[in-house]
Amino acid sequence: MSHDEGHKILTHSLSGLPDWVSSQILCHINSLTKYEPTIGIMGKTGAGKSSLCNALFAGEVSLVSDVAACTREPLRLRLQVGERYMTLVDLPGVGESQNRDVEYAALYREQLPRLDLVLWLIKADDRALAVDEYFYHQVIGEAYRRKVLFIISQADKAEPTSGNGQLSTEQKQNISRKICLLHELFRPVHPVCAVSVRAKWGLRVMAERMIKCLPREASSPMVAHLRYPFRTQTIQEKARDDFGETVGAALDAVSALPLIPAPVRTVIRAVRDTVVSVVRAVWNFFF
Structure with missing residues (x-):
């Protein structure tokens, strides 16, 4: 399982959104995976x-x-x-x-x-x-x-x-x-x-x-730096949840933009929870 496969699954989960929204979210996910605590x-x-x-x-x-x-x-x-x-x-x-x-x-x-x-x-x-x-x-x-x-x-x-x-x-x-x-x-x-x-x-x-x-964006990159005995299930679950929540917050921020058309806002809200659960599911691909 690779980083690229994770990206494919994520891109598919965002396919119902307008291109500019999905590219903004993918860009956000990319910056999260490169975050340096x-x-x-x-x-x-x-x-x-x-x-x-x-x-x-x-x-x-x-x-x-x-x-x-x-x-x-x-x-x-x-x-x-x-x-x-x-x-x-x-x-x-x-x-x-x-x-x-x-x-x-x-x-x-x-x-x-x-x-x-x-x-x-x-x-x-x-x-x-x-x-x-x-x-x-x-x-x-x-x-x-x-x-x-x-x-x-x-x-x-x-x-x-x-x-x-x-x-x-x-x-x-x-x-x-x-x-x-x-x-x-x-x-x-x-x-x-x-x-x-x-x-x-x-x-x-x-x-x-x-x-x-740690702030939500720092927890997943931090897991990668912990020695193996400390990468416990509790730690990985917390990092996975944080990763999902930061992406959810990014979708919320886009849907809250003042000039966004109402139908687009409806679509973003409709897929939000699905995207967050997909992000959590592919966490291992990235970290």
């Missing part, structure tokens, strides 16, 4: 940003920008899987230098509109959260809260540490308390996740949450 990763030094990204995402890595050349630009890494790309933006951790925090605030305000999601890592054993709290409420603000997914990283370092590579019941209880604390401090839009790359714990749940937090 951009994910920001933030956290203090030692929060385990690299190891988390390596555990979750597959792909050849290339450096997009050189931090040494310009400290105002965060490090950007582009991942490639086949013909697909995504970008990871390594955002500097706050609270490590007061002089820098002012500069970072400007950098974040500039970067946030361009990011699909921000993974904000807080180490399981980090108790100095006042700066994070201030930064979240003052800099991230209302406008971008929905873009932030908090992650308690290095859960295996929660007290009482055992060193045997597995999380004890007591550690899990302390992690639950930490999750509650973060909900109180930050009042996040999305539920807080907890992971341990070393113990291979919590990663699947985190991947599923991440897909739910």
Whole structure:
């Protein structure tokens, strides 16, 4: 089953529409399949940003920008899987230098509109959260809260540490308390996740949450970049639904155009649900 076959099936489902409408929808679908998600990763030094990204995402890595050349630009890494790309933006951790925090605030305000999601890592054993709290409420603000997914990283370092590579019941209880604390401090839009790359714990749940937090157009391309163990049925179904919904929204936008003739509007509305279900059915051809 190939991309071209998927296109054929889709074109057939759009054949009842005027040519200009079907070509507009096919163009929209094409741009969706080429969408490049951009994910920001933030956290203090030692929060385990690299190891988390390596555990979750597959792909050849290339450096997009050189931090040494310009400290105002965060490090950007582009991942490639086949013909697909995504970008990871390594955002500097706050609270490590007061002089820098002012500069970072400007950098974040500039970067946030361009990011699909921000993974904000807080180490399981980090108790100095006042700066994070201030930064979240003052800099991230209302406008971008929905873009932030908090992650308690290095859960295996929660007290009482055992060193045997597995999380004890007591550690899990302390992690639950930490999750509650973060909900109180930050009042996040999305539920807080907890992971341990070393113990291979919590990663699947985190991947599923991440897909739910992404904008609809970014979820399907993101699936292609997840390592195989994390491409769960839940994740694929969410991406498939999002793909269908974005195409449905594109048809709605065309039918809502003010100068569109009434008979054309009727035809678009009549085929909308069929086209959406066909789009969902051929999702595998494209992703």
